[in-house]
Amino acid sequence: MLPSVGIVKTLCKTLREFPVHALVVDPVMVSTSGDVLAGPSILSTFLEELLPMADIITPNLKEASALLNGMQLETVDDMRSAARLLHNMGPKNVLVKGGDLPDSSDAVDILYNGHNFYELRSPRIRTRNTHGTGCSLASSIAAEVAKGYPMLSAVKVAKRFVETALDYSKEIDIGNGPQGPFDHLLRLKSHSQACHRQQPFDPSDLFLYAVTDSRMNKRWGRSIIDAVKAAIDGGATIIQLREKDAETKDFMESAKACLRICRLHGVPLLINDRVDVAIACDADGVHVGQSDMPARVARTLLGPEKIIGVSCKTPEQAEQAWVDGADYIGCGGVYPTNTKENNITVGLNGLKTVCMASKLPVVAIGGIGVSNARAVMEIRASNLKGVAVVSALFDRECVQIETRKLHEVLLGSNIGST
Numbered sequence: 001m002l003p004s005v006g007i008v009k010t011l012c013k014t015l016r017e018f019p020v021h022a023l024v025v026d027p028v029m030v031s032t033s034g035d036v037l038a039g040p041s042i043l044s045t046f047l048e049e050l051l052p053m054a055d056i057i058t059p060n061l062k063e064a065s066a067l068l069n070g071m072q073l074e075t076v077d078d079m080r081s082a083a084r085l086l087h088n089m090g091p092k093n094v095l096v097k098g099g100d101l102p103d104s105s106d107a108v109d110i111l112y113n114g115h116n117f118y119e120l121r122s123p124r125i126r127t128r129n130t131h132g133t134g135c136s137l138a139s140s141i142a143a144e145v146a147k148g149y150p151m152l153s154a155v156k157v158a159k160r161f162v163e164t165a166l167d168y169s170k171e172i173d174i175g176n177g178p179q180g181p182f183d184h185l186l187r188l189k190s191h192s193q194a195c196h197r198q199q200p201f202d203p204s205d206l207f208l209y210a211v212t213d214s215r216m217n218k219r220w221g222r223s224i225i226d227a228v229k230a231a232i233d234g235g236a237t238i239i240q241l242r243e244k245d246a247e248t249k250d251f252m253e254s255a256k257a258c259l260r261i262c263r264l265h266g267v268p269l270l271i272n273d274r275v276d277v278a279i280a281c282d283a284d285g286v287h288v289g290q291s292d293m294p295a296r297v298a299r300t301l302l303g304p305e306k307i308i309g310v311s312c313k314t315p316e317q318a319e320q321a322w323v324d325g326a327d328y329i330g331c332g333g334v335y336p337t338n339t340k341e342n343n344i345t346v347g348l349n350g351l352k353t354v355c356m357a358s359k360l361p362v363v364a365i366g367g368i369g370v371s372n373a374r375a376v377m378e379i380r381a382s383n384l385k386g387v388a389v390v391s392a393l394f395d396r397e398c399v400q401i402e403t404r405k406l407h408e409v410l411l412g413s414n415i416g417s418t
């Protein structure tokens, strides 16, 4: 809400002096109730100084038209043209919001980044409680970008949040104005059914990360389901199904069965490598390595709510994982291992180097067990949240006992204080 040329100029000067990580500009010139909030007098300053600094601008149809000298915007094609014209004025991304698009049953927004158009459709929610939707959308985009998500993912999450809140709030009857408010705090309301977002990723879930292995389960004559149950009973805080030999159909069935167990215990379930299987069984996420599907592609396929882990051996790989929108990194092998062939050992020093460089939480992996887990956790890296293990749990006769022993060792290390 920038009501004068002086304020816009002061803002631009300050932004030039103190650059921000990202700038979201919601050109609030015409409110959703139709009130003009910023007169044409500041338009030229907006166009010349502020828009070129923006990472994204989020005009509604009226605002886009006002910025484009009264251009008629009545169709999705008009919105695409407007997005391209506005992009030419300098913002990196343009989101033209089509909530007021006439004769459309859907709420359609057009996102344009200078290369691709994205048409973000969702069913229109019939309600008068729409006051503040634009501001809430822009603020949500800013929050997601601040968390490190790429712009497309940020816009999708923000759009889904506003839709969910609008749907949750549509029966609220407050005030006498043309529009009512909507309830942003629906996620805090336990009875809300509207919210489908799973719990956000909690790095402390990385504390004792059990990674299954089909060959070891076969060797010990146990099913993957029994292996997962035993690991959880022993204290595993997150599970990864690493089933390199399983046929896809069997993998999916096993994953669905394991997911039911994990959901009962509130333990996240991730799928190794196979993003298709993760999507098909609605797992909580995936873990991918440097030669698997890139995390940024997995993020686009899985959406912002799922957990994505990336294997990293170097600070450069850790940086890329953060840029790609990963939630954690797996660093190793810390010690030599027979579980993963041709795996380069990074050692405790390599682990420490990656932890110091990583903006993401880290889990250590490779040759870890009760004899060395304490040494791993005591490298004194605040973002090292746990250890991931395969053979120390699953190449043993009793998974539950081995998991419990490791859990005791980890509790005894200083990880609890980091």
Ligand SMILES: Cc1ncc(COP(=O)(O)OP(=O)(O)O)c(N)n1
Residues within 6 Å of the ligand: 209, 211, 240, 242, 272, 273, 287, 288, 289, 290, 292, 309, 310, 311, 329, 330, 331, 340, 363, 365, 388
């Ligand atoms: C927690 C965790 N860290 C690293 C890995 C290794 O993944 P990747 O490099 O993709 O190798 P494979 O597991 O696919 O052989 C992991 N699986 N989990």
Ligand SMILES: Cc1ncsc1CCOP(=O)(O)O
Residues within 6 Å of the ligand: 332, 333, 334, 336, 337, 338, 339, 340, 343, 365, 366, 367, 368, 388, 389, 390, 391, 392
């Ligand atoms: C999957 C993986 N990634 C790096 S080492 C490794 C195998 C870890 O297995 P173990 O815990 O038996 O050493």
Ligand SMILES: [Mg+2]
Residues within 6 Å of the ligand: 272, 273, 287, 288, 289, 292
């Ligand atoms: Mg892999």
